Amino acid sequence: MRDRIASPAQLEECIGKVIAGIDRASLVVESLLRFARPGPIAETKKINVLDVLKNALMFASGEAAAGTSVEWKPPLTAGPVYAEGVQNLLELVVINLILNAFQAMPNGGRLTIGAWRDGAQIVIEIGDTGPGIPEAHVSKIFDPFFTTRNDSRRSGLGLSVSHSIVRQHGGGVTVRTSRSTGTTFVLRIPVARELSVAAKTAKAS
Numbered sequence: 001m002r003d004r005i006a007s008p009a010q011l012e013e014c015i016g017k018v019i020a021g022i023d024r025a026s027l028v029v030e031s032l033l034r035f036a037r038p039g040p041i042a043e044t045k046k047i048n049v050l051d052v053l054k055n056a057l058m059f060a061s062g063e064a065a066a067g068t069s070v071e072w073k074p075p076l077t078a079g080p081v082y083a084e085g086v087q088n089l090l091e092l093v094v095i096n097l098i099l100n101a102f103q104a105m106p107n108g109g110r111l112t113i114g115a116w117r118d119g120a121q122i123v124i125e126i127g128d129t130g131p132g133i134p135e136a137h138v139s140k141i142f143d144p145f146f147t148t149r150n151d152s153r154r155s156g157l158g159l160s161v162s163h164s165i166v167r168q169h170g171g172g173v174t175v176r177t178s179r180s181t182g183t184t185f186v187l188r189i190p191v192a193r194e195l196s197v198a199a200k201t202a203k204a205s
Contacts, residue, residue: 020062030092041086041168046192049081049090049115049122056094057113063099067108073125074116081115082192083122085169090189093165096158097126097185104130104183112184120191121171127184133177141175 005011057070083090101111105128112127133141142163166173171189 023059041089044084044086044169046082047085047087047090049083049124050076050078052087052090053094053113053115053124056091056098059091060095060098060102063102064111065102065106065108068102068105069108069110071110071112073112073114081117081122084190084192089165090169093162093187094124094126096162100158100185101126101128101130101183104128109182117191118188121188122191124187124189125184126187127182129182132179132181133175133183138175138177142173 001011001014005014098111098113105111109129112125114123114125114127116123142159163173166187166189169189171187173188174186175183176186177183
């Protein structure tokens with residue numbers, strides 16, 4: 001590519017497309033592995049949910065149609081929200097949900113992203129203003145390989161893997177959908193555990 005493309009801007013664009021393709025392939029492979037080997041999560045840690053959401057949006061943003069806007073609820077200026085989990089796995093969940101939202105809005109729309117604490121759980125919401133999920137499909141959306149889209153880039157594993165990962169974190173996934181308001185996926189995962197005084201002292205030493 002460096003030898004054949006003289007324009008730096010065109011070279012950068014081509015490299016970006018190659019990297020995006022590799023990232024999509026990696027996401028499919030990761031999904032397959034998580035589905036084939038859904039073993040228990042051995043070690044979790046305190047993670048900033050806002051960082052998870054921002055990283056996932058950055059990864060998936062290339063799939064957004066022109067005219068798509070993003071609404072943060074609460075806004076980015078809100079304080080951090082901490083959950084207990086594995087960051088790259090939770091990012092995979094959010095990436096899958098954001099990609100689904102973008103594909104539900106091929107002509108643009110509004111993506112809503114939110115996260116807040118509710119007692120001992122962190123609530124994450126990913127919403128779109130698409131046409132909603134048909135009632136006959138709602139009970140099947142977490143089934144492996146179920147998809148209604150003719151898109152070779154989508155494996156039909158995104159939601160089933162996401163559901164599995166969230167359950168491995170001790171949480172759950174629900175969905176709200178209608179023709180008039182679109183679809184919102186709601187994730188609930190445990191709040192980050194606070195270290196005891198003894199543990200903090202040991203870690204510091």
